[in-house]
Amino acid sequence: MxxxxxxxxxGFLVLFVSCKRSLTRTELLEYxxxxxxxxxxxxxxxxxxxxxxxxxxxxxxxxxxxxIPDSIRKSELDxxxxxxxxxxxxxxxxxxxxxxxxxxxxNTSMHSAMVNRLAFGMRDFVVLTTESxxxxxxxxxxxxxxxxxxxxxxxxxxxxxxxxxESEYFKFQLKEMGLETGQVNFKIKIKDINSLPPLKF
Numbered sequence: 375m376x377x378x379x380x381x382x383x384x385g386f387l388v389l390f391v392s393c394k395r396s397l398t399r400t401e402l403l404e405y406x407x408x409x410x411x412x413x414x415x416x417x418x419x420x421x422x423x424x425x426x427x428x429x430x431x432x433x434x435x436x437x438x439x440x441x442i443p444d445s446i447r448k449s450e451l452d453x454x455x456x457x458x459x460x461x462x463x464x465x466x467x468x469x470x471x472x473x474x475x476x477x478x479x480x481n482t483s484m485h486s487a488m489v490n491r492l493a494f495g496m497r498d499f500v501v502l503t504t505e506s507x508x509x510x511x512x513x514x515x516x517x518x519x520x521x522x523x524x525x526x527x528x529x530x531x532x533x534x535x536x537x538x539x540e541s542e543y544f545k546f547q548l549k550e551m552g553l554e555t556g557q558v559n560f561k562i563k564i565k566d567i568n569s570l571p572p573l574k575f
Contacts, residue, residue, distance in 0.1 A: 396574035412566035469526030
C-alpha cells in the first residue's frame with residue numbers, strides 16, 4: 375500500500391510539473407526579461423552594453439495570427455506553430471551610454487561602416503554552437519534601424535532548431551566587430567528554455 379501511494383505521489387508530481395500555466399503576451403515578456411529565468415544575458419565591456427535574449431517562437435506565431443481573420447485562426451494555429459517552431463530566435467542588443475551603438479559613432483568614420491555591418495555583415499561575426507561544439511546553422515537575421523529613438527540597436531537572429539535538446543546548453547559567440555570588446559560569449563541552458571511557460575493564444 376505505501377508503495378502504491380508513493381507511485382501515485384510521483385505521478386501527480388510529474389503531472390503538476392508538466393502542466394505549465396499559459397501566460398499572456400505581457401506576462402511572457404516579463405518572464406523573458408527576468409534575469410533569474412536565464413533567458414536574457416547582459417555584459418558591459420569597455421562601456422559597450424551587449425545583451426542577448428531568447429525569443430520563443432510562440433511570440434511570432436501570435437504576431438502572425440493577428441493578421442489572420444478570426445474565423446480561421448484556430449485552424450491555422452498548429453500549422454504556424456510547426457512553421458515557426460523549426461527555428462531558434464535570439465535577439466542581440468548593442469548600446470553605449472543608453473544610446474544605440476550606431477549613434478555613438480555619429481560624425482566618425484566608423485558610423486557608415488557600423489550601420490553597414492549591422493545591416494548586411496553580421497553573418498561574419500556570429501557563431502552559435504552546441505555543448506559538443508557543433509555549429510548551428512544561421513538561417514537569417516534582421517536589423518531594423520530605429521534612428522536614435524532607442525537605447526540600443528537590436529538584431530534578431532534565426533537559427534536552425536535541430537537537436538538542441540541533446541545539449542545541456544548552446545553558446546552564442548559574437549566576434550570582435552570594431553567595438554574593442556574582443557570576442558563575447560553567452561551561454562543559454564536548454565532546461566531554461568524548456569521551463570518557459572507557453573503563450574496563451
